[in-house]
Amino acid sequence: MELLSPAGNIKKLKYAIHYGADAVYTAGRKFGLRAKCLNLSYEELKEAVNFCHNNKKKIYVAVNIFAHNSDLEKIPPYLKFLQKIKVDAVIVSDPAIFALAKEYIPELPVHVSTQANITSWKSAEFWFKQGAKRVILARELTISEIRKIREKVPGIELEMFIHGAMCMSYSGRCLLSSFLNNRSANRGYCTQPCRWEYHLIEQTRPGEYFQIEEDKYGSYILNSKDLCLIDRLLEIMAAGINSVKIEGRMKSLYYVANVTRTYKEALNLLSAEKDIPSDLKEELNKVSHRHYTQGFFDKFDSTTTQFYNSSSYIREYQFIGEIIKTKENSIFISVRAKFNLGEKIEIIFPDRQDDLTIKVNNIFDEEGLPISYTKPNTIIKIDLENRIPLNGIVRKKISGK
Numbered sequence: 001m002e003l004l005s006p007a008g009n010i011k012k013l014k015y016a017i018h019y020g021a022d023a024v025y026t027a028g029r030k031f032g033l034r035a036k037c038l039n040l041s042y043e044e045l046k047e048a049v050n051f052c053h054n055n056k057k058k059i060y061v062a063v064n065i066f067a068h069n070s071d072l073e074k075i076p077p078y079l080k081f082l083q084k085i086k087v088d089a090v091i092v093s094d095p096a097i098f099a100l101a102k103e104y105i106p107e108l109p110v111h112v113s114t115q116a117n118i119t120s121w122k123s124a125e126f127w128f129k130q131g132a133k134r135v136i137l138a139r140e141l142t143i144s145e146i147r148k149i150r151e152k153v154p155g156i157e158l159e160m161f162i163h164g165a166m167c168m169s170y171s172g173r174c175l176l177s178s179f180l181n182n183r184s185a186n187r188g189y190c191t192q193p194c195r196w197e198y199h200l201i202e203q204t205r206p207g208e209y210f211q212i213e214e215d216k217y218g219s220y221i222l223n224s225k226d227l228c229l230i231d232r233l234l235e236i237m238a239a240g241i242n243s244v245k246i247e248g249r250m251k252s253l254y255y256v257a258n259v260t261r262t263y264k265e266a267l268n269l270l271s272a273e274k275d276i277p278s279d280l281k282e283e284l285n286k287v288s289h290r291h292y293t294q295g296f297f298d299k300f301d302s303t304t305t306q307f308y309n310s311s312s313y314i315r316e317y318q319f320i321g322e323i324i325k326t327k328e329n330s331i332f333i334s335v336r337a338k339f340n341l342g343e344k345i346e347i348i349f350p351d352r353q354d355d356l357t358i359k360v361n362n363i364f365d366e367e368g369l370p371i372s373y374t375k376p377n378t379i380i381k382i383d384l385e386n387r388i389p390l391n392g393i394v395r396k397k398i399s400g401k
């Protein structure tokens, strides 16, 4: 079963691959649904394909907006470009873009996006008959519905989300952002109004806000928890899923790396008929996340998938830097957040056995002068006792957590 990770930019893509992804999904600067993450330029897309293929990994590119007439003539040249640089598949949701892909790049595999809301075997069969290689199932399916789809449409590849943020509405069927902010989710500009705090106003009392629930934070009536299916991977494998997907093209490189690494190790353990240890699962609590849910895996039950008290993230650890270079026993860190001399920091690596916790005994600035704390967006050096592996990411426990 393929582990598929998000790649919101070229750096995150490389971390996803280093930390165990079998494939990544990304988008170019146009026609993808995550306009706020910068996405990849044409040059970066070429670089990304080469990087993935040199590492024997796959790359899928989302072209999953719902196109308007004015988009149509711009799409075929872009699809041809993607075919030319040899991406492994395009991800589409709009039948118009699907038709253009079949017309202009018939050899390139097409995956049908979760935005197309594939909630039944008939829908999966429909796309299979149209020539889709894979469908990305709607998040709103139970495992028994997924088994039925596998049984009824054996020839199609099935991909499903196993981790990450969820919408409170069916993907692609939400107009909140468009309505409240004039930023359409279906054009890649969702401003996440489902996470906002709402109050009730009585028509004749403008300016008087009534809380919908008796809670000092107001009410987050639309706020979905985050999906986490690490405890259900065996059932997912047994159901004949081909690819499991982590949500999060907008998340940090630390999030992408650590969640990818956790699921990769879990899948490897299960394949070797071993259990997933609790300290491995605990890693999923060390990235910024909302309360977790198993979504609709067992039954369609919105009472367990929403969190009404707050939309804030739970954050026990802070991503504080990325190791950009090692030289003998010295490490050079591109700093994301402040840390002090004498503090304990953790460095994680693609192989969890290499992870280190160290007390910071020295910090040097870019001129090589000793300093007592770091500043974001600077590069610092720390001398360690031993040489460490490549691609380390630095985090620290938030005090009091």
Ligand code: SF4
Binding pocket: 166, 167, 168, 169, 172, 174, 175, 176, 177, 185, 190, 191, 192, 193, 194, 195
């Ligand atoms: S507003 Fe919320 S539910 Fe709607 S598309 Fe955006 S994230 Fe999804």
